[in-house]
Amino acid sequence: MKKATKLIVIGFIILILTAVLFIKFNTGAAAQFTDNYLRPLLGHQIVGLLEKTYFNATDKVQQLTDKTGSSDIPQFNDANFGSTATPIPTISGLASVKGEGVWHDWPLKQFPGQEVISYAFVRPDNSRPYAYVTFAEMNMKFFNLGVVAGKEQPGGPLGNSGPGLIPQDIVANGNLVAAFNGGFQFRDGSYGMIVGDKTYVPLIKDAGTLIGYKDGSLKIVNYQGQDLGKDIVFIRQNCPILVENGNTYISDEKNKHIWGRTFNADIYTWRSGLGLTANGNLIYAVGNNLSPLSLSTALKMAGAVNAIQLDVNPFWVRFNIFEPKDTGGYSTKTLTKDLKDGSVGYLKGYAKDFFYLYQK
Secondary structure, eight states: OOHHHHHHHHHHHHHHHHHHHHHHHOHHHHHHHIIIIIHHHHOHHHHHHHHHHHHHHHHHHHHHHOSSOGGGOOOBSSOOEEOOSOOOOOOTTSOOOTTTTOOEEOOOTTSTTOOOEEEEEEOOOTTOTTOOEEEEEEOTTSEEEEEEOOSSTTTGGGTOOOOOSOOHHHHHTTOEEEEEEOOOOGGGTOOOEEETTEEEEOOOSSEEEEEEETTSOEEEEEESSOOOOSSEEEEEEOSSOSEETTEEOTTOGGGOOOOSSSOTTOOOEEEEEEEEETTSOEEEEEEEEEOHHHHHHHHHHTTEEEEEEEEESTTTOOEEEEEEOTTSSEEEEESBTTSOOOHHHHHHOOSSOEEEEEEO
16 A cells, blocks of 8 residues: 555544544534535545444444433423323333333423423333433414524525524513424535525425414424415425325435435434324424434334424534523523534524424
8 A cells, every 4th residue: 555545544443443433522513614614625525424334333332331211301491390191102112211201391481370381201112211201392373483593504605694593572571481493504515595585495296395374373294395375484405205195205215315414224323303293293203323213213202293304413403492581681491411402593694594483
């Protein structure tokens, strides 16, 4: 082997090891460094392979060493009030974990004595007892959902930058209740986004599509070019649909698309998703060591009949609940203690798109 070739190989190995350590110990900086520098330098395929190797290797280590998952139970940031909702049936083959499948009410002072947001956790994969999915179920009789295009994504590459922050009238009126991550960047699938009369990214076919209407109702469909109806407020697409009319479509040959930066459907990483129940409630789901299949399984367990995947990887999944303070402004908590706090970006300006929940 020539000296120059050896140097290239050694340099590449050092780069890989550095990237692995960087991801392990500084996830946030690693995510941004990967997007801004490594991907343009090495290319989408190589970086995707590195991420696949890293995430699946760490998952395999956990699979070999963690047989119960009892040390990974989600830690919530609320007062842990009980809920009247029916518990979620857990899957067979897993030793029971305290609290699994039990819904809890997240009390909000805007809705005294009313149960409007509930949360629970389950494990959807009996071969991964350490893979937990946390849900926040929102009663949409009390809320409207909005979406914000980010300052850079997804429309920035097309010259269609968004405002990147929650509308000021919603914030000023004290009506903001929650905000959570949106979908992929433009280069990870070119999934469509429309807000009002503004098309940030054109719609594409064969994509899970969330539609919001003026009356506050929501739909999730597999978009094939069909008429989506009138009085549309927003549309956001992301990946092939996870669940449609109660059926899972992950394994269909027609859905062998890229599932974001973690290629295909066989990568185990942090993922998030959004589902709708038969009675119109909205369910946000987030969890570690998930594939699209286990994410869809979890959403169905929680009662979703239609669902899409949202953003993935630990730095980009985030969910904040807001409560107005008597002195003005808001106090905020993340859904679980291990989620990234996105509140500053949502209120002051954020590069990527996101959803916000507000009082009717």
